[in-house]
Structure formats: C-alpha cells, structure tokens
Amino acid sequence: MSKFFKKLFGALADKPWDKEQMITDNYHQGKTFDISNQTSAVIVIFGVSTVLFSLIVTGYLYSIPVTQDTQYLLKPNLLWLNTLILLSVTYFFNKVTKDLKKNIVERVKTNLLIIGFLSYIFLFGQIFFWFQLMESGNYVSTNNYFSSFYIFTALHGLHLLGGLFFWGKVFSKISKLEQKKIISHKKTIDALSLYWTFLLIVWFVFFLIMYVFNDAVIEFCRSLLG
C-alpha cells in the first residue's frame, strides 16, 4: 500500500520542465499501474460501490431510533447458508485464478460453471429469504431495520447480477474455445474473481453489522445517540 501511495504521490513531485526529468520521462510507457484495464475497471467499481454500501450502512446506523424493538428480528439459518454459498463461490474463483497462473486450464470451464451455478443459488436463496421475512410480517416499510435490510440485499444482489452478466459473456466465449486458448481470457477472469471477492467482503460487513452482531451494533449506536 505504501508503494502505491509513493507511486501516486511521488509522481506529483516530478518537475516536467527539468532536463533530467524530461529525459527520464521519455522512457514512460504511458501506463500508471501495471494492471489490466479490466482489473482497473473492477477497482474503480470497488470505490464507487464501497461508498454506496457505506452510505446505506451509515444511514441505517444514523436512523436507529432509541425505542426500536428488535425482538421480532428473525434468526433463521438461511442467511448462514447463503453466506457459505458465497464463500464457496469465492473459493472456486480463487482456484480458477490460481490454476490460470500456473497455466493449468483443464478444470477452468467446469469451475466457472460451478461459480455461475452457485451464484444463482445465492440469489435464489436471498429471494427465498425475502419471502420468509414477508411471511412473518416484516415488509420493507415495517421499520428502518427491514427497510435497510431489503435495500442492502437488493443492491448487493444487483451487483451480483451485473457480475453474472459479465460472467455469462466470458463463459459463453470460453465454452467455445479449445482448452489451450482459455489462457487468453486470463485478465478478464482475474478481474471477475476480484469482483466476486469484493462482493464477498461487502456481504461479510453487512452480515456482521446487520445480522450477527445486530443487537450489539444497535446498542452501541443508541449509546452514541444518547
């Protein structure tokens, strides 16, 4: 990280009019970071989406009323199962990128197929959990907890759907390729893998704040709000 900042802010100290600097600068290839455009795009989306999700969580924490009743909060196991599924998707993606790094391409197609399948299962699991919530009388307008819960899971799901759109494009191309040519899509698959890791991190933060440690977080916010 320090190397990153040194590179970024160190560049701002360059004197472009200076003789030595000019000669040095002539070697520059025009790229700031040694990463692919796809990975750059995922990193930028990270930034934007992190702000988006952070603001939703901040809004939720800001709006916790002193008298909010949390007793009705459901604690079913389905969210744990969904979390496990998302974790396993990331595991398979990690496996694919590691294989590609070592030029092992035999199981890439199969693993990508499993990734897509599990991701859709996760989405169906989330929708099923929504139905469970609604059946128990907890709708999006019931209170701010559920409003935030629905909006967060919906946006997370939309992000995953976006990822699945690109997964579909990549998979349809790769499935038609001979195995030895799969390596040409390494950069795109790496970028997708990074994106799924980000989605997992976002989900973990949400899962811990709004579910696992929900009561403790609410208590803490109440104490802050006085």
Added chain:
Amino acid sequence: MSDEYNKQNTPIEAQSSETMSGSSGSTTDIDYVRPAELPEQDLYHGHSFITKWIFCQDAKVIGIQYFLTAVFTGIVGLILSWLMRLQLGFPDLVPFMTAEHYYQFVTMHGMIMVVYFLTALFLGGFGNYLIPLMVGARDMVFPYVNMVSFWMFFIAVCVLMASFFVPGGPTGAGWTLYPPQAILPGSPGSGMGIVLMLISLSLFVIGFTMGGLNYLITILQARTRGMTLMRMPLTIWGIFTATALAMLAFPALLVSCIMMTLDKLLETSFFMPAIVQAGEVLDYGGGSPVLFQHLFWFFGHPEVYIVALPAFGIVSDLISVHARKNIFGYRMMVWAIVGIGALSFFVWAHHMYVSGMNPWFGFFFATTTLIIAVPTALKVYNWIITLFRANIRMNTVMLFCLGFIVTFVNGGITGIFLGNVAVDIPLSDTYFVIAHFHMVMGIAPLMVIMGAVYHWFPLVTGRMLSEKLGKWHFWFTFLGAYSIYFPMHYLGFIGVPRRYFEMYDSPYVTSATGMNEFITVAALIVGASQFIFIYNIVTSLRLGKPAGKNPWKANSLEWLTSEVPPVHGNFGEKLPVVHRWPYDFNVPGAKEDYITQTTPPSEVINAEVEKT
C-alpha cells in the same frame, strides 16, 4: 532552469516516480523513446449513419452528443429562469404563472443547470472530446460502455423532461428536494413529478459512472508513450480529479434518490419522521430528514468542484496558450486541484448551518471551508502571475478567461462570507446566497465554457468562429451577468428573502421593486445575447474561416492530429510520442514561440526552459 540538451553519451536510468517496474532502461540518444510495449487498441468503426453518428463508439462523437444534449437542457433552464425573473420583476405579467409553477420552475432550473447542463457538459462533453486526444489515445478504453453512458444520460434527460407533462407537473420542492415536503401532498409535483425526478437522477448517476470509469482508466492507463502524469495538460488534471470526485460523491445522490423513491412509493421511512397531515397520522415514522440533508450535501458540495475543477484546468490551458507563456507553478496547480478535490469532501455541512446542528459541528465545517480557500486562492494568484508580463492576445478566448478570473474571485469572496456560521445564518435565506452561487458556480464556469468553445471550435469543425461576434457576445454576457448578480448582493443585505413567489405587502416591496425590474430586464438581455453565440456557431460551421492545423499555435496533442477535424482513431497510423510538457511557450533559444509536446529535444537544441 537551464534545459540545454547536449548529445551526451552517458547512459541514463529511468527514475520517474511514476515509472512502473520493468520500464526502466538506458540510452545514449536524447531523442530515444522506448518502443511501444502495449498493443494497439481495436476500434469499432461505424459505417452506417446510425453507427457513425447515433450509436457511435467514437469518444469525440459521444462528446458532441453530450454537449448538444446538455446545451438543450441548458436552454430549457434558461427559459425557466426568464419566466421566474418575469414573475419577480413584473408580477402578473405572465398570465399562467402561479406560485406552484414558480416553485416548479425554480426547482427544475436549479437541477437542470447544476447536474444536466454543467456536469454533463464539462465531463461528458469536454471530457469525452478531449481526454483521448490530449493524452494521446485512440479512444476511451471501453468505447461501448462509453456509448451506453451517453444513452443513459439521454434517457435521464427524457425522463426529466417528461415530468413537465405528467399530472401535477414537475417537482417544486426546490433543487435540494428536501423531504418530507418533497413527497407529501401540498408541495407542487409531489406525485409523479418527484418520482420522475428521482428516477432521472438515478439514471444519470448510473450513466455517469459508466462514463467516469472510462475517463479515469483512459487517463491512468492509456496515455501515449512519454506522457507521464505530470506532462498532462491541466485540463486533463481538472477533468480527472472532478471525475474521481463524482465517482465518490454521486453514490450519495443515488442512495438518497433510491431511499426517497421507496419512501414515496413503498412508504418506507428512511427520511420520514412521524407526521400528522391535516389531522391524519401518516404511516411514516422513525426516519430523519436531516439524514437526507447530509446525504444530499455530501454529493452537493463536491458537485460544486465537479463543475469547478474542469473549469480551473481548462482556463489554465487557455490562459497559457493565449498569453504565450507557460502556466506559472504547474506543480502547485496540480497539487491545488488534487487538494481542493480532497478537501471538498469535508465541507458539506456548511450548507446546513440552519439545520439546527451542534455549534461545534458548524465550527468544524466553517474551518474546513476557509481552509479550502487556500489552494483556490493559490490558483487565482498563479493565473494572474501567468498573465503578468505575458504576450497576451486579447482575443475572445482571453476575454472570457479574464471574465472568469474576475467573476470567480468575486464569487469566492462572498463564499468566505457564507462559510462563516455567524454571517451565514442571517444571510442564508436571502438573495445574497443566490448572487454568490450564481457568480461562482454559474457565470464563472460559463465563462470558461464559452472560452473553451471559442478555443476548440476550430479543432472540432475545422473552422474559426467570428471574433467580432465573439467580442459582442462576451461584453453582453459579462456586463449583463454583473447587472444581474451585483444588485442581488444588495438585495440580500437588505434582507430580501429567496424562494418567495412574490413580496406581497412586505416592506421590501418599495425598496426592491425597481431593482427586481432592472435585474429582470438584464436577465432577458443576457439570455437573448446567447443567441449571438448560437448564430456565430451556426454561420461559422459553413462560412467560418478555415482553421487549418493548430491555429492557436498550441503545444498539446489534440492539435497534432493527422487530420483536422480529427477522425476516429485520432492520430493516423502512429500514435504520437511525447517529449515534453505542454507549456513550452516563448522558450529562449527556440525558433518559434511554441514547442509542441511531440518535438524531440534534438530539434530545439538551443532552447532553454526557464524555471517557474
């Protein structure tokens, strides 16, 4: 600093702080550049009218599409402002004008001008046209996504305009759209009007994110050889930093739009406290309207700099080219742009001094607001020092640049007034605020837009605009704008409140009527004078003097394309190779008064660049 190039034989190691691993090397030739290591970009060249001009992937065409759409919205905003001014200056003159209409026009004027006109024009218009050209790229890195970005913007504009035609009309909640009144009956347009506004803004943000992704990655990752970050023109630095701000600030707008839409349609209570309306208890409860204000201004204040930073960058380049002098303190100008961008996220609550915040909170935000004046003032000093003893060409472009500096200083100073809590509270709901933000965020960026159009029109069309008409246009705009906004400062000081449909029998009537009439007449004249500009553009497109290549004798890459106007792919067979920054003007020892960025050192062997 002496910049004598001698054919030295000592090997030189690459040491730029930005140089990536594996990109160092050594050479004995002062003109040496590394061979290209990155593959050429594959471009999709449209062949039919539709793929060439409508669903086009060329960033230049997309830039023009953004520009024209933004100008269309700007004209709508202008007409709305005329109607508002007619009501304020000559009440009852416009027969259909009711209080509801007035508030709807105020709201739509504000939102259109800030988001759909200025933001789209600077980043979508100038950004798309100039980024690939100025950094030496063939196109944006993701041209298809870039095209989708424009069409999302276009749909957002259509949705926004559709709100004029739905039952109840567009929202009249004020451009800040504060809940709870924005979505409750009683406010004009609280039905479909507000919903369409929220949907339109959400589409705008999604579309902009696609464009912003392209701008950032093209600037960071797709520059041509030799184009280090610190050799980029300040225009690109301004657009880059503004895009980064937008990418971090627009999610706040998106979140608030989504939440308010849910509050309106599904009766959630993100921003809605328990409310009794006409004796009836509504289903809302537990939400916070102040949360919306925080979210809105977390977007809203950086938005000021999203507009201002590209203007800062562009005006720096225009001044340098038309004063034939390198920009004073280039590094400081870059640092100031980056610094202002970073600080802009720590000042948002100065828009909320009257929201009942803790005084210490106000103290913090007053302090950060005053701190941000430091890098801003630094930029003003550097523009002035650049002009000092320069070989100034007093053409239309320069006039607009000078107009910008004066207007920006004026608006900046009144900003210091309003940044202080004790001064802001009595002034916050008066015409002083209107005068301030129109000076700093309306007229000042408009001056830059006009100057930029006069500067880059020859590149885009291959023809020059009429200087004579340009100067008429400038003086009408400049003097007219001051006729509108100078008196408004006075109106604010005497306490004339903003957002009032009419003054009724208040004591302000007698003292403000004459001035309101004067302002209205001035506004009509300034607005009408923009048609001189439009006439100039339309006639020059066919009858303007052919511009030829590089008519301003500028140094940056956009003027060094293989053809004028540049075609898709920008630079012919080979991409340009950059040997220097873009500000080598009037270099002692050089044959011409400018040295382009692609001129190798051996061609200007006796040139000595002075340290700034």
